[in-house]
Amino acid sequence: MAERSGMVEKRGLGLWLTHLGLIIGVLFIFFPIWLAFVASTVENQDIIRPPMPVWPGDQMIENYTNALVAGINAPVALMLFNSLVMALGIALGKIAISLLSAFAIVYFRFPFRQTFFWLIFLTLMLPVEVRIVPTYEVVANFGMLNSYSGLILPLVASATATFLFRQFFLTVPDELAEAARVDGARPMQFFFDILLPMSRTNIAALFVILFIYGWNQYLWPLLITTDPEMNTIVMGIKQMFPSGDDFAHWPTIMATSILAMVPPVIVVVGMQKLFIRGLVESEK
Amino acid sequence: MATLTLENVKKSFGKTDVIHGVSVDVQDGEFIVIVGPSGCGKSTLLRMVAGLEAVSSGDIQIGGRRVNDVEPMDRDIAMVFQNYALYPHMSVFDNMAYGLKIAKVPKPEIEERVRQAAKLLQLEPYLTRKPRELSGGQRQRVAMGRAIVRKPAVFLFDEPLSNLDAKLRVQMRLEIKALQRALGVTALYVTHDQVEAMTMADRMIVMNGGVADQIGAPLDVYANPATEFVAGFIGSPPTNFIDGAAVGQSGGHRVGVRPEHMQLVGAGAGRLDGRAAYCEALGAETLVHVKSATGTQITVRQDAGHPIPEEGSEVGMDWDRENEMPFNAEGKRL
Ligand SMILES: Nc1ncnc2c1ncn2[C@@H]1O[C@H](COP(=O)(O)OP(=O)(O)OP(=O)(O)O)[C@@H](O)[C@H]1O
Ligand SMILES: [Mg+2]
Numbered sequence: 001m002a003e004r005s006g007m008v009e010k011r012g013l014g015l016w017l018t019h020l021g022l023i024i025g026v027l028f029i030f031f032p033i034w035l036a037f038v039a040s041t042v043e044n045q046d047i048i049r050p051p052m053p054v055w056p057g058d059q060m061i062e063n064y065t066n067a068l069v070a071g072i073n074a075p076v077a078l079m080l081f082n083s084l085v086m087a088l089g090i091a092l093g094k095i096a097i098s099l100l101s102a103f104a105i106v107y108f109r110f111p112f113r114q115t116f117f118w119l120i121f122l123t124l125m126l127p128v129e130v131r132i133v134p135t136y137e138v139v140a141n142f143g144m145l146n147s148y149s150g151l152i153l154p155l156v157a158s159a160t161a162t163f164l165f166r167q168f169f170l171t172v173p174d175e176l177a178e179a180a181r182v183d184g185a186r187p188m189q190f191f192f193d194i195l196l197p198m199s200r201t202n203i204a205a206l207f208v209i210l211f212i213y214g215w216n217q218y219l220w221p222l223l224i225t226t227d228p229e230m231n232t233i234v235m236g237i238k239q240m241f242p243s244g245d246d247f248a249h250w251p252t253i254m255a256t257s258i259l260a261m262v263p264p265v266i267v268v269v270g271m272q273k274l275f276i277r278g279l280v281e282s283e284k
Numbered sequence: 285m286a287t288l289t290l291e292n293v294k295k296s297f298g299k300t301d302v303i304h305g306v307s308v309d310v311q312d313g314e315f316i317v318i319v320g321p322s323g324c325g326k327s328t329l330l331r332m333v334a335g336l337e338a339v340s341s342g343d344i345q346i347g348g349r350r351v352n353d354v355e356p357m358d359r360d361i362a363m364v365f366q367n368y369a370l371y372p373h374m375s376v377f378d379n380m381a382y383g384l385k386i387a388k389v390p391k392p393e394i395e396e397r398v399r400q401a402a403k404l405l406q407l408e409p410y411l412t413r414k415p416r417e418l419s420g421g422q423r424q425r426v427a428m429g430r431a432i433v434r435k436p437a438v439f440l441f442d443e444p445l446s447n448l449d450a451k452l453r454v455q456m457r458l459e460i461k462a463l464q465r466a467l468g469v470t471a472l473y474v475t476h477d478q479v480e481a482m483t484m485a486d487r488m489i490v491m492n493g494g495v496a497d498q499i500g501a502p503l504d505v506y507a508n509p510a511t512e513f514v515a516g517f518i519g520s521p522p523t524n525f526i527d528g529a530a531v532g533q534s535g536g537h538r539v540g541v542r543p544e545h546m547q548l549v550g551a552g553a554g555r556l557d558g559r560a561a562y563c564e565a566l567g568a569e570t571l572v573h574v575k576s577a578t579g580t581q582i583t584v585r586q587d588a589g590h591p592i593p594e595e596g597s598e599v600g601m602d603w604d605r606e607n608e609m610p611f612n613a614e615g616k617r618l
Contacts, residue, residue: 173367175369182357182383183434197374
């Protein structure tokens with residue numbers, strides 16, 4: 001008996017310690033975000049004059065409204081919209097393209113199939129930052145600077161997702177495709193009726209990752225959007241910093257930062273269940 | 285419902301020949317079992333009939349129509365796969381209905397046909413479940429259901445029972461056979477299990493290395509194997525093969541004698557002598573494994589009443605001449 005209660009006690013203590021550690025970790029990560037939030041709810045003078053306040057002020061509604069409708073170079077609402085278009089475009093575009101190319105590579109015999117696969121695979125080694133100059137040239141020549149297509153298309157072509165879907169399709173038993181063939185399904189029917197629904201958890205997981213990838217793009221939008229109306233929010237924050245002797249309007253900048261964090265959080269929390277299922281289980 | 289004709293059908297994958305020319309005429313409503321050891325080309329033959337594998341040469345006709353270049357869906361066949369190949373994200377109902385949906389059968393008729401099949405297969409309580417929520421036997425039935433609802437001319441089965449446990453296998457065996465009889469659909473059934481072949485087949489095709497060694501009714505094949513391979517493959521325990529010279533068989537290179545046709549007699553009194561190696565008493569019968577003087581393994585099957593020889597003792601074996609099956613040097617029956 002004594003031994004047992006000792007064990008329970010010990011486990012209880014361990015539990016508390018673990019939680020304590022986790023809580024400290026969360027506070028540690030959360031503190032800067034808290035400061036940003038506080039800064040977005042006070043007046044500019046409160047921030048500039050030390051000490052920096054640690055409790056929210058009463059300017060929240062004014063600051064956020066000001067940021068959303070007026071902003072500094074462009075209204076933040078517009079930047080949010082631009083970012084949303086870009087992130088959705090990249091996530092959905094990548095998923096659509098990679099699903100189709102993985103489908104082609106796994107299920108069809110055509111000349112140079114392996115070559116194509118390795119070519120796609122090679123692009124894994126060429127992220128945007130590496131090919132940024134030639135890509136810029138191409139986009140500029142197509143007249144796609146300051147446009148959504150310019151923001152989205154160069155980032156859509158990539159191998160990661162193709163590779164993941166290929167691996168998943170390879171685990172789908174051949175008999176399934178054969179059964180569908182005997183049932184009279186044409187290749188695209190098989191793709192839409194069977195392969196796509198079977199990949200839905202993978203798609204969800206990938207969507208979350210790619211949405212955040214697209215949302216957090218910084219260098220590329222910075223390079224090709226010169227018009228403030230086309231700024232995305234992540235790079236837009238940087239553009240809000242004053243140049244020369246101007247004063248930075250910190251509450252607006254901080255409100256923008258907080259706003260920039262909201263959509264990815266919504267996506268992650270909203271798709272959490274599917275996301276985790278997609279990572280841990282493959283349904284066969 | 286249709287006849288099925290294979291005419292000198294061959295298959296090669298690149299340079300390797302897998303099927304060396306199989307011809308068979310299957311009657312309307314007949315149940316044909318293709319049996320043979322692993323790798324002999326049973327699945328390949330079946331898949332050619334299904335249209336999943338191209339025919340290298342020869343003709344396949346279903347209901348008198350040459351179907352070599354016809355897509356699987358247009359061949360009027362249905363196939364049951366070894367691992368069932370059910371669509372994992374669809375309910376049992378949708379699994380069975382999928383083929384009909386693609387064929388644009390009107391909704392009420394789909395409903396009607398699936399319900400009928402479900403009733404026949406006792407799947408009614410499970411129609412809304414996903415395949416992963418079913419037992420192996422139930423999944424097997426769904427796979428059967430998917431084949432039935434299409435009302436095909438020919439059923440194709442590729443080792444449909446090999447993932448089930450022994451008891452269920454016996455039960456499903458009977459169910460499949462009964463179902464096929466009731467529906468009167470021509471069936472081609474692949475298995476490597478000779479008991480399945482013996483019990484289910486109207487006629488069976490014994491395959492060996494891409495060749496149909498023998499085609500015939502199970503009992504005929506058992507009683508009159510055309511080749512040494514068939515004699516050894518069909519029947520359990522397998523046929524004993526004895527050097528023709530050792531038992532005075534003129535002409536016969538080797539002689540096959542089934543274990544149940546042999547009797548144990550005193551040493552020197554029979555046609556062959558040997559030493560009892562070990563005995564398996566199975567209750568109703570006893571299998572006595574004997575090592576002959578020339579080193580051949582021989583199995584004698586005797587009823588439980590007979591005395592069981594001491595292991596290691598000298599015994600003689602005797603059999604009637606009419607039960608001898610002589611084979612020539614190529615393994616063909618004389
Ligand atoms: N796609 C292929 N390419 C090359 N060889 C193949 C291919 N498919 C099958 N084979 C070969 O053809 C032969 C027959 O294969 P098959 O699958 O028909 O055997 P099986 O009789 O069904 O065996 P099992 O009882 O193990 O299923 C085997 O030797 C196999 O290696
Ligand atoms: Mg096989």
